[in-house]
Amino acid sequence: MGDSYQLVIIGAGPGGLCAATTAANLGLDVTVLDEQPSPGGQIYRGISNTPDDRLALLGADYQHGADLVEAFSASKANYWPQTNVWSLNSRRQIGILRHGQASIIQAERVIVASGAMERPVPFLGWTLPGVMYAGAAQILLKTAGVVPANGTVIAGTGPLPLLVAWQYLRAGVSVKAVLEFSPRSNLWRAAPHLPKALVAGDYISRGLKYTLDLNKGGVPIYYGISGLQAQGHDRIEAVEYGWDTLGSSRRETIVTNSLLVHFGVIPRINLTKSAGCHHIWDRGQQCWRPQVDKWGNTNVPGIAVVGDSAGIGGARSAEHSGRLAALEVARSLHTIDTQQRDLQGQEDLKWIGKDLRVRPFLEALYRLPDSLLVPPDDKTLVCRCEEISAGQIRQAVREGHADPDRVKFYLRCGMGPCQGRQCAPAVAQIVAAENLRPVSDYTTFRVRPPIRPLSIAQLANLGRAEE
């Protein structure tokens, strides 16, 4: 066993940064691990190195990250960039890969702030070169100023497609169309939540601004889209989709060599699952998440979860949940007492309460239909690593492999390099649909370390760093 640390925080996004700054300023010994080369997480990726012209292009929201990074850098928290966490267990032993060396460290307390990932939704042609996630494309823009040279189509649901289209418009990229997949009937389901959403902040007005700017910039936005397909031989050549208009349904095609897709974000749960934290199905967010109390505590002593990895709440709520978890750690280590924790956390709790009021509206507006979550076409590749199709998974269920883990053992889907990150949600959806049961009756695959790829040489050398 390697060195021992008082508080280890996994993730240097807004949640992890605020937890670290708060805990370090209270005098705790804090170590922050993150696979990225610089702090900021998904939303503020590359913020410390972004040139001014790109900063202006990405908008005021992005620039807010600079304040968080500045406060973090001024604190006494230790920061280990380019450090991959490949395991976490209930005894708070953390497997890390740093400078090419694998080791296991022990933490007295752990705060998991590993954020979210884009929801993988398999469709025909999604593995063709030229098809990528919109968030991943945005990372290229943030970190390297790279954009699709010949224009792009952006398809999916949620606020991010609009934001990326808007950022591209400002960067001079030709956005051929934004295809919005949430059904029109969602509008009626969302409408009752609008008044509360309006008091949460400027989320709705920002969404309207992006939409208006895109309209002014000549970017067509089509609503009520279904049946997405990427077509091409060696790479994407066209996007085909279904469009319901005035009671009739038709198929359209757009010629493009780039398609960006985004179907919302879901918590990264591999670490919390491997640590034995209890997870629940979140009906609103259509995903599993760890069960936490308002201080981020899980059922596993000494392990807390904050930010989007505890349930999608957005960047601002992530900041406040990070602070709350840090205060709770300080209380549990007797650095502050319960009264001080409650007093110092009051504003954060209020802030989160207000900020999260927008969520029921967004969740209803961008709720994904089952027709999208359960790939209808048997030929759709679901597990990209092991090349397993939706048809093979359905067949396995019919043959009696009735839950996701049994399908995994039988077909190997989820056993490739991504360890099921890309296929687990879809496999659970297919299994549930085949068994005519709600998806909440199942869990995603059992998680075993390493949750990130490690070479045999790195495993064999485990522990050499301490020697």
Ligand SMILES: Cc1cc2nc3c(=O)[nH]c(=O)nc-3n(C[C@H](O)[C@H](O)[C@H](O)COP(=O)(O)OP(=O)(O)OC[C@H]3O[C@@H](n4cnc5c(N)ncnc54)[C@H](O)[C@@H]3O)c2cc1C
């Ligand atoms: C691709 C993507 C793009 C997004 N873009 C926007 C946007 O433009 N605007 C917006 O408002 N919201 C955006 N969001 C949502 C926003 O990122 C989150 O709401 C917010 O960042 C949550 O903060 P967090 O601290 O919980 O996690 P994050 O900011 O996601 O930070 C988590 C950090 O943990 C690290 N990490 C995760 N797992 C490991 C591991 N095993 N080992 C080491 N490090 C690890 C990650 O590299 C990351 O730096 C985006 C989300 C995604 C997934």
